[in-house]
Every structure is written in C-alpha cells, then in structure tokens.
Amino acid sequence: MKIEAEWMRGGTSKCWVFETDHLDETRTSLDELLPRLFGSPDSRQIDGVGGATSTTSKAMILRRPAEADVDVEFTFAQVGIEEAAVDWGSNCGNCSAVVGLYAIEKGWVIPKGDNTRIVTRNTNTGQIIIQRVATPAGALPIVPDAQMPGVAFPGYRVGLGFQDPAGKTTGKLLPTGEATDTILAGGTRWTVSMVDAGAPVVIVRAEELGLNTARYDSWVAGVELQLETLEHIRRQAAVRMGLAPTPAEAARAIPKLAIVASPTRSDPDCDVNVMMLSMGKPHPALAITGSIALTLAAGTPGTVLNGITGDTPRPTLRLRTPAGVIETWSEERDGSLLVGVDRTARTIATTIIHLPEALGSAVEASLASATQ
Amino acid sequence: MKIEAEWMRGGTSKCWVFETDHLDETRTSLDELLPRLFGSPDSRQIDGVGGATSTTSKAMILRRPAEADVDVEFTFAQVGIEEAAVDWGSNCGNCSAVVGLYAIEKGWVIPKGDNTRIVTRNTNTGQIIIQRVATPAGALPIVPDAQMPGVAFPGYRVGLGFQDPAGKTTGKLLPTGEATDTILAGGTRWTVSMVDAGAPVVIVRAEELGLNTARYDSWVAGVELQLETLEHIRRQAAVRMGLAPTPAEAARAIPKLAIVASPTRSDPDCDVNVMMLSMGKPHPALAITGSIALTLAAGTPGTVLNGITGDTPRPTLRLRTPAGVIETWSEERDGSLLVGVDRTARTIATTIIHLPEALGSAVEASLASATQ
Incomplete structure (x- = not known):
C-alpha cells in the first residue's frame, strides 16, 4: 500500500502533510496507521518517516471543506516515538504555516495580489487562522527568500493571523477589567x-x-x-x-x-x-x-x-x-481585528510512503472524532 | 530543481539513494549539493532530508556500470550535519544492504530462483560485494518479513557476501603464519x-x-x-x-x-x-x-x-x-569463497526532493574522484 504525502518544514518543525482522502483509502485507523508510517514504537524511528524528536514526529491532515467560507480544514497529529500512539489534543503553530503554502502549491487557492489570503480552520482547537502567503505579483517567488529566527535556510513567508483573538478563554481582553x-x-x-x-x-x-x-x-x-x-x-x-x-x-x-x-x-x-x-x-x-x-x-x-x-x-x-526578533502584525478589516505572526515554510520533498504490511482494517473514527 | 531519490532503511541505518544520472542533471558539485539537500549545516537539519544523527545522514549513489560482470556500482556518502561537508572515506555496511533491493525494485536485475544474486562494487573501497536477496519463487515477498537485531520492524532479507576476503590488508589470512x-x-x-x-x-x-x-x-x-x-x-x-x-x-x-x-x-x-x-x-x-x-x-x-x-x-x-545474534554464512562457488552476513532492508518512501535555490554551477569532480 502506498500513500502520497508532502514533507514540509513549517517554522522550526518538520511535518508530514497528508490529505484526508488519501488516508481514508487505507481503511485503517489513524491511531494505528500514523505510528507505523513514522516507524513507532522505536526511539530511533529507523523504519519509518519520523525524525525521532518531538519537532520532527508531526503530521498535518488537510481537507477542503464543503463550506464556502473556509478554504482548508486541518488536523494536527503529534505522533508518538517510543509509543505507538497519536496525541490529537492541541495544534502546532509552526506546522500550521504549511497549510497556506500547501493550498497554493496544490492549486486549491489561486494566488491573488502580493499577499494571498487562505482561510483555514484547525479542528483540534476549532480556531480559524487566516493565513497570508507572500505572492509578489500574484505568484510564489521562484526562489524562496524569507528568513526567520531558528531556521538556517530561507523559505516562503506565511503569516498566521488570529481573528478577534481577545477573550477567547475568559470572555474579556482584560479579565480583571483593569489594564494594570x-x-x-x-x-x-x-x-x-x-x-x-x-x-x-x-x-x-x-x-x-x-x-x-x-x-x-x-x-x-x-x-x-x-x-x-x-x-x-x-x-x-x-x-x-x-x-x-x-x-x-x-x-x-x-x-x-x-x-x-x-x-x-x-x-x-x-x-x-x-x-x-x-x-x-x-x-x-x-x-x-x-x-x-x-x-x-x-x-x-x-x-x-x-x-x-x-x-x-x-x-x-x-x-x-x-532566539531572535519575532514580529507580529495587526490589521483591521471588515470590522474585525486580525493579529498575526510570520513564519516561513517550504516543501522539502514530494513523496509516496510505502506501508509494508496490512494493518488492522477497522475503519476508525479517530480523525472523525478529532474533527468534531 | 527537483531530484528523484528513494529513502531506504538498510540494516540499522536510514539512507537516501540516488542515481548518478539524476544527480548529474543538477550540474552541481556533490560536496555542495548533498549537504544542502540534507539541510546542513544545521545541528537539527530542519530544512532538509537529513535525520540529524550519523546513522540518518547518509546517502548512496548508484549506477549501472558498462562492464557486464558488475550489476551495480555504488558510492557511499556520509553527509555532515553541523558542517556542510561530505566524507567519502569509507563504505557503510548497513547502507550497502539497500543496493541489491534497489536493483530488484527498479528492474535492473530480474529475480531468479529463491535467492537472487546481485554483483555490486563499492567505489569508496574498491570492494566487490555479492548480494543475495531472498526472492522465494522468483519474486520479492509481497510483505517483507525478515527480522534483524536492532530493528523493530521486518524488511527484505539481503545477504552481503565478501568474495575471498582473506588477506586483503596484509596479504595473508594468518599474517604471522601461525593460528595462535x-x-x-x-x-x-x-x-x-x-x-x-x-x-x-x-x-x-x-x-x-x-x-x-x-x-x-x-x-x-x-x-x-x-x-x-x-x-x-x-x-x-x-x-x-x-x-x-x-x-x-x-x-x-x-x-x-x-x-x-x-x-x-x-x-x-x-x-x-x-x-x-x-x-x-x-x-x-x-x-x-x-x-x-x-x-x-x-x-x-x-x-x-x-x-x-x-x-x-x-x-x-x-x-x-x-545487541543480539549475528549469523554469518559461507559458501564455496567456482573455486572462490563467499563469506557473508544478512541484513534487512526496506524502501520507506519514493520521493522527489525539492532543491530551492541554485547552488554553484561548477560541474565538480567529487563523485568522479570518489569512484577512481
């Protein structure tokens, strides 16, 4: 069995990017499939695509939702290394940056203007993240040239914008009602x-x-x-x-x-x-x-x-x-505030992963439950 | 620029397997190209295909030589991690095991009988290694099932046979002339x-x-x-x-x-x-x-x-x-002695690596000199 995936750097992480449809074809639980693809359980992940560290044992699962107002829906998976298990409990800010780039590289979103906006929804948290990919003159640069702290090589600039982020946990920007x-x-x-x-x-x-x-x-x-x-x-x-x-x-x-x-x-x-x-x-x-x-x-x-x-x-x-200077940006648009930070991202390799053995064939609800 | 490669496990190592022709198309020195593909210099190799450890920062470069008596000629490259440099000084026994499997998977050698023999030459050392890949009933098993110490998952069995290995350094099996x-x-x-x-x-x-x-x-x-x-x-x-x-x-x-x-x-x-x-x-x-x-x-x-x-x-x-039991085997054939050891190997992924920027364009002699 063979599974298509893009191997991408997002910020200071490396992640394996899958499409829901391709994973569904395996008719295997993601909690079983992803650890095997990554070579877990094994502290070295020597028989799989995992990198044997927490920042290189990550997967993103993307799909194009039916709703017109979201371009890409994505689920983050932290794949265990010594354990054949997947943690679906949170999103990864670094890996999030691959989503907008992926959407442009695959033609899901057509670049427009100097910055192309991609509306994404993370299913782990329910958060809408509006991504801004630099597309000068309406295209990705031929040679990516954006730098960020902690990464030795350039990539494409991807801004991650959080819409009206104030008070998401407590209901108020200033929970005590006071600025100090x-x-x-x-x-x-x-x-x-x-x-x-x-x-x-x-x-x-x-x-x-x-x-x-x-x-x-x-x-x-x-x-x-x-x-x-x-x-x-x-x-x-x-x-x-x-x-x-x-x-x-x-x-x-x-x-x-x-x-x-x-x-x-x-x-x-x-x-x-x-x-x-x-x-x-x-x-x-x-x-x-x-x-x-x-x-x-x-x-x-x-x-x-x-x-x-x-x-x-x-x-x-x-x-x-x-570690270096982080620059955030803010913009108001249509009455809402978007606050974001830039990362860089790059596709390292376009791949077909070989899955050697048939795993349990139960079509499992792990992704379905993660997307609820 | 994009470069085809197979990502394979050989024994307890992971290596990136290239064909000379594909690398030549880049018209770039391998001493410059391989470190960039691997993401070096960077202790985490976060922007490339390297795994940030010595056993996962390895490349094999394969070609089919003109001579009829050698099926595959291969060069091993230990790619630096914190240094943008390549060590061409030795061969890697674990990575050697990918060569026979690659030759069968790519159709370079047609499987024959229960064990298919592939004559390989390592250019780093000049050593001939005769590989024996298990091909029951003339084909690779659909599901690889051979185990070896130090690897958590099964692979294809590949024997590495050294032809008449006695005295290669000193001229004699018993350099002092005595058994004890x-x-x-x-x-x-x-x-x-x-x-x-x-x-x-x-x-x-x-x-x-x-x-x-x-x-x-x-x-x-x-x-x-x-x-x-x-x-x-x-x-x-x-x-x-x-x-x-x-x-x-x-x-x-x-x-x-x-x-x-x-x-x-x-x-x-x-x-x-x-x-x-x-x-x-x-x-x-x-x-x-x-x-x-x-x-x-x-x-x-x-x-x-x-x-x-x-x-x-x-x-x-x-x-x-x-670490476990290593089994070696010996066989005499046509008057020469073949002594070998088995490893397992498996293709993890078929890939196209993205090389983002144009590197120096000098067609360099690094591989040519390594193959002399």
Whole structure:
C-alpha cells in the first residue's frame, strides 16, 4: 500500500502533510496507521518517516471543506516515538504555516495580489487562522527568500493571523477589567497586566524585578534567582483572571508569564525585550499564542507593556527574545481585528510512503472524532 | 530543481539513494549539493532530508556500470550535519544492504530462483560485494518479513557476501603464519589468534582474562577493568601483523580486538559469544567486517576461536553480541569463497526532493574522484 504525502518544514518543525482522502483509502485507523508510517514504537524511528524528536514526529491532515467560507480544514497529529500512539489534543503553530503554502502549491487557492489570503480552520482547537502567503505579483517567488529566527535556510513567508483573538478563554481582553493590577508576592507589591488574547498571559516589568536586561545571560541568571516569586505572581494571576479558584489549584501552563523590558538604546530593531517563562523556566523563544497576547497588550492603553511601547498605533510589533526578533502584525478589516505572526515554510520533498504490511482494517473514527 | 531519490532503511541505518544520472542533471558539485539537500549545516537539519544523527545522514549513489560482470556500482556518502561537508572515506555496511533491493525494485536485475544474486562494487573501497536477496519463487515477498537485531520492524532479507576476503590488508589470512601466537602484556602471556579477513582482528579468549561471561553486564564490567591490558595486546598484535612498526605507532582502529567465549549451556541459539572492542571500549554489536574475520577464524584449525566452535565445517556461524545474534554464512562457488552476513532492508518512501535555490554551477569532480 502506498500513500502520497508532502514533507514540509513549517517554522522550526518538520511535518508530514497528508490529505484526508488519501488516508481514508487505507481503511485503517489513524491511531494505528500514523505510528507505523513514522516507524513507532522505536526511539530511533529507523523504519519509518519520523525524525525521532518531538519537532520532527508531526503530521498535518488537510481537507477542503464543503463550506464556502473556509478554504482548508486541518488536523494536527503529534505522533508518538517510543509509543505507538497519536496525541490529537492541541495544534502546532509552526506546522500550521504549511497549510497556506500547501493550498497554493496544490492549486486549491489561486494566488491573488502580493499577499494571498487562505482561510483555514484547525479542528483540534476549532480556531480559524487566516493565513497570508507572500505572492509578489500574484505568484510564489521562484526562489524562496524569507528568513526567520531558528531556521538556517530561507523559505516562503506565511503569516498566521488570529481573528478577534481577545477573550477567547475568559470572555474579556482584560479579565480583571483593569489594564494594570497590583499583586502581592514575596512580600512585595508588583504592578502587572493580565490579558487574554490567544492565551492568558500575566506581564511583569523586568525593571520591577531589578533585572539587568542589557544581556540575556544576566537577565536569565536574575530570573533564575526569582523563580519562586514569579511562580507566586503567576498563580495569583490565575485566580484574579478567573482561571483557578485558589493559587494552589492554578494550572502549570496557564496563564503564561512574560517579563518585558524597554529595548536598549543600541537596539533599533525591536520595540520591546521579552522573556517568557514556560513550565516555570525561562524559555528561549515565544509561542505564537504568547506573541498575540503581547501584541494586544501593547495596543491597550495603561498596560505595563503599553508603557514601554507607547500609545501610537503601529502595524507591527517587534519582540526581541533570546532566539531572535519575532514580529507580529495587526490589521483591521471588515470590522474585525486580525493579529498575526510570520513564519516561513517550504516543501522539502514530494513523496509516496510505502506501508509494508496490512494493518488492522477497522475503519476508525479517530480523525472523525478529532474533527468534531 | 527537483531530484528523484528513494529513502531506504538498510540494516540499522536510514539512507537516501540516488542515481548518478539524476544527480548529474543538477550540474552541481556533490560536496555542495548533498549537504544542502540534507539541510546542513544545521545541528537539527530542519530544512532538509537529513535525520540529524550519523546513522540518518547518509546517502548512496548508484549506477549501472558498462562492464557486464558488475550489476551495480555504488558510492557511499556520509553527509555532515553541523558542517556542510561530505566524507567519502569509507563504505557503510548497513547502507550497502539497500543496493541489491534497489536493483530488484527498479528492474535492473530480474529475480531468479529463491535467492537472487546481485554483483555490486563499492567505489569508496574498491570492494566487490555479492548480494543475495531472498526472492522465494522468483519474486520479492509481497510483505517483507525478515527480522534483524536492532530493528523493530521486518524488511527484505539481503545477504552481503565478501568474495575471498582473506588477506586483503596484509596479504595473508594468518599474517604471522601461525593460528595462535603468544603475546606478553601486563606481565602475563596471552594466547591469541590474529586473522586478516574483511578487517585485521586479534582474538582473545574471555576465559584467559578470567571474565564471567554468563551475563553481558558482568562481562562488560570485567572488560572495563582490563582495558589497559587489552590495549597492550592489541598494539602488540598490530606489530606482529605488520600493521605498525612499534606498539606506540599502532592505529587506534586497526586491528580490532574480539573477546570470545563458549556459549552457555542454556543458549542453543549461538555458536560463540563475542564482545568487540571499538576505539578502546566494549561495543554492543559487531561490524560486518569483524564478523567476516571471526567466521574465517572459526573455520581455521588451531585458532582460539576454532577451539570453541570445533572443526566441523558449518554453512553458518551464529555470533551472540550484546545487541543480539549475528549469523554469518559461507559458501564455496567456482573455486572462490563467499563469506557473508544478512541484513534487512526496506524502501520507506519514493520521493522527489525539492532543491530551492541554485547552488554553484561548477560541474565538480567529487563523485568522479570518489569512484577512481
């Protein structure tokens, strides 16, 4: 049995891109089929297409829905490595960037103008992501030339735009109703901003923490010394935002915590310096959802981030992370706000994967359930 | 630019298999082309087909030579990961196993009988390797079902046979003229056998080292305590075999050293227990060349290994290593001896790799020089 797939890089991930129709032909459960195609269970995935790391053991499953207002519907699959299992629980921001490019390369969407818009829906989260692929003069460039931090080679520029992202979790951009609040932690009062856009985030100023932000290594070292206080702030913010009844019951990953600082004078290439804490530790980069939240916070008068970036409306916001500068963009259109971030994507290979043995033949509902 | 390639597993490696003609069409130096296709330089090879480990950053380049007595000529390329460079210096035994399968799958060789023979020549080493692919009733099985240690899934059985391997380095199977010799090291006289077949190997009995070979972990622990003595033995053997003028000048990798022990009574599945030392440390498995040398040593009256396996001629020899049992086979045909070992191989995907940018256009002599 042979299965068509495109092998694509999306952002800093590699993913295998399938069409629902081709997978359906195998009449095999995706929870069984994908691990076998990837060579799982095997820590090296030596007999399959998987890359034996979490960022290279990913699949995207695409289809063209019947509705006229969505161009592509897609499902993300995190394929287990040592386990023959698939996690359907979340979407992958990096892999999302392959969808718009795929739609253009396959002729599902005809390029139009300098930026071609593709309306996509992720079935794992229900989120609509409007993708903007750079198509100067109405075509993909012959040689892709867009760069992004963390990737050594150029690709095609793909913007991932989140439509009206404010309040998706709590119902409000400012869950407490205030642009800034005071939180008591470690015997000190901290001035923070709590925003919900893309993801709930609590924002703290590096200045208040007494951090030296001139260099990331000294900044990281300073953060490491105050992790306990920062976790206190985060857990109290969880309660204030209505995400947990008590600090002790706050989730480990929600809200996220961002430490922000003014750019140094010698750095004209950014509007703000950012360090995110992920699972209690300084993170070298910034998830797409986190960058969306910071963008809306910057544009909201009175937040601690707005105090750094100022009130002038700006079409882009440049956030410097240890891994490099992330640029977000905002646009209003037909009364709704689109906030996004750019990634690059590229097709590495057009492939036909060989599936050696017949697997269980039960037509399974895994994809169907994931798309509900 | 797009380039056809098959992605194949050979033994415990994954390799990208190209045809010379397809690569020539790119009019690009292979030393420049292969790293770019693989996504190098980049420790993650995220923008290319490489797997970011030494066993998954390999290429094989195949062609059908004009001579009637060789079916396939092949060149192995170890593609750098953090460096945009290619090492053409050696062959890879695991990847070699893809060549016979490729020849049958592409119709270069028509299967005949239960085992189809493919005569291959490796250009890195000049070695002729006669491959035996299992083709019951004259065809590849529909579902590959051969297993091998270290690989979780079945593949097609491919035997790699080395023709008249004795004395390729020193001119003689027994470089000292004796089946056993005495070497003085660490104040003790050791009875060893030195053979040259596939690779030069010095063989020591575990019994003489006082090792407890009932379990591999106690065996390893015992070897770790005597590494210095074993290195003395190996360096003196280098001199005796004519490979180095003095022990101090002996190469780090040649000769190899093998420690052998009788099988335990409870293990009917092997003829001998083996532990190889590689670069001065116990190795979990056995390189193909090492298994060839041990096979000839077992068949040579008077060697320390022959003392374990006995004099009865046997068509196969089963060597137990920590990673599993390796079975070698020997056959005489038309007055020459073929000694081989089986691997499994499988095509993972048939692909067209996208090369995004034009590379330097100099038609380079890298492959030409590698094939000289």
